[in-house]
């Protein structure tokens with residue numbers, strides 16, 4: 001029997017409808033939630049993601065502004081742009097599209113964003129609060145994965161979740177969010193020896209290693225839930241995940257497709273965080 005598909009487009013749409021209602025309430029109170037999207041350079045994938053983020057904002061009645069900067073922008077120039085956005089009352093969320101050109105220190109840029117507007121949840125303040133279980137903006141991709149599991153009725157408490165990947169924006173926070181919901185978490189990565197010996201014990205596998213079709217049948221226990229966070233291009237420029245879907249299909253109980261799984265949830269949770277930032281501003 002085939003694995004059940006966890007449809008991120010459908011779940012994301014349901015959540016976006018409830019976000020749109022919150023936007024409407026804010027607008028009736030005279031405040032339109034505003035997101036500033038900062039794009040440096042001409043990375044084609046980044047241009048697509050930024051365009052999708054802006055389109056998604058407009059679709060639910062939010063305001064979005066694109067700050068488009070040249071690939072040769074210096075770190076000081078970028079910090080100055082962020083400081084301008086930090087000071088604007090009509091901008092509730094700021095997102096700097098990653099990756100940035102090599103001359104710019106990403107950590108310094110993220111740290112320059114006012115934590116109250118850090119709707120990506122990447123700043124040291126947001127990460128620290130998340131680690132302590134305090135209320136904060138959660139990083140959109142792992143937050144989206146938690147929503148996918150919740151909406152699918154998969155209770156993670158007591159389950160063994162194996163994360164494959166250790167990036168700051170997905171792998172590390174993913175483990176933390178699962179831990180906070182009482183999962184038992186194991187971190188693995190591309191250099192883990194005998195990876196299948198770990199992943200084969202998993203009730204939930206989170207594949208976030210950034211390698212096309214890396215997770216195959218040999219990694220997956222019968223009945224495991226497989227979440228594919230990968231966004232890779234294969235040799236034919238086709239979008240593929242970190243999981244070899246055909247190989248794992250029928251072994252996993254549930255699986256997220258690429259495209260249409262985790263990706264749409266990343267943007268959904270960005271909208272969610274931005275509306276939350278606007279609600280907090282509106283209450284002040």
Ligand SMILES: Nc1nc2c(c(=O)[nH]1)N[C@@H](CN(C=O)c1ccc(C(=O)N[C@@H](CCC(=O)O)C(=O)O)cc1)CN2
Pocket residue numbers: 048049095096097098099120140141231239258259260261262263264265266267
């Ligand atoms: N500032 C940030 N930069 C980056 C983030 C982030 O969360 N914040 N994440 C990724 C890219 N990303 C958002 O920026 C992102 C990637 C993929 C998708 C998505 O919807 N994917 C679709 C397919 C789209 C396609 O056809 O190319 C899917 O999986 O169905 C959304 C957002 C790195 N940078």
